[in-house]
Amino acid sequence: MNILFCGDENAEDGVLISTLSLIKNSGAKKLHLYILTMDAHSDERKYHSFSMQAANYIRSLLTQANPNNTLQLIDCTELFEKQPPTVNMNTRFTPYAMLRLFADQLPEIPDRILYLDDDIIIRSDITEFYQQDMTGIELAGVLDYWGKFFFHNVKTKHVFDYLNSGVLLLNMPKIKETDLFAKVRQMMQTKKMFLPDQSAINKLAVAKRVFPRYYNEQYKLQKNTKIQHFTTSFRFWPYFHTQTVKPWDVDRVHSVLHLHEYDDILTEYLKIRHNLKK
Helix, strand or coil: CEEEEECEHHHHHHHHHHHHHHHHHCCCCCCEEEEEECCEECCCCEECECCHHHHHHHHHHHHHHCCCCEEEEEECHHHHHHCCCHHHCCCCCCHHHHHHHHHHHCCCCCCEEEEECCCEEECCCCHHHHCCCCCCCCEEEEECCCHHHCCCCCCCCCCCCCEEEEEEEEEHHHHHHHCHHHHHHHHHHHCCCCCHHHHHHHHHCCCEEEECHHHCECCCCCCCCCEEECCCEEECCCCCEEECCCCCCHHHHHHCCCCCCCHHHHHHHHHHHHHHCC
């Protein structure tokens, strides 16, 4: 199973937790992780790449679970600097989300790969999703929980088609054939957008497949959830507000979400973090 992560040093905790969940639920399947990173800066922010130390430690966890598991850390600084998302650099968007859009230019990336945001926990087997027939399909994902109501890219307004980009199965040969990622990169250079990478992918993809919510649960854990995505969501009680709780904020996972489903994974994560700081 090929997995793609993107991020800077701030993604290290999330990728560690996601990897622990992948190891737990991958069974005998081999895991090949690819982490795209870079050093970057804008007028307002500076970013530092995903560290080799963190990558090496995560690799050691993978090979302990299965000697055939692998991890590659790929520096995309040069690619990014050649084609930065110019008009979107100072938005609330993080430029690291754009790194997946260079996957078509990286020979290391396999034909089929599952992109995951770093605030994802794999809850159970996702083989059926990963192994689906992707003939003629650029990417497969799940509708955005909130965005599906506001954004449409088809004329029939009752048809939901706006995907959340946090879990995307990518068919790289088809993406290269249609130049999807090249077109998205170009749009992000010239058009300022809300959630620019997600918006552009949805706007320009011509062959995408929608899968059930349980492959990217963005609101609240359900009985059949296979992948939980800890996104920012709207809450209406006791007053209207947004709520953001990330997996690495273990105390708030317990106190705010009242969620103990992943205590084994999060306990291991905290133990690792404690040992690394010694």
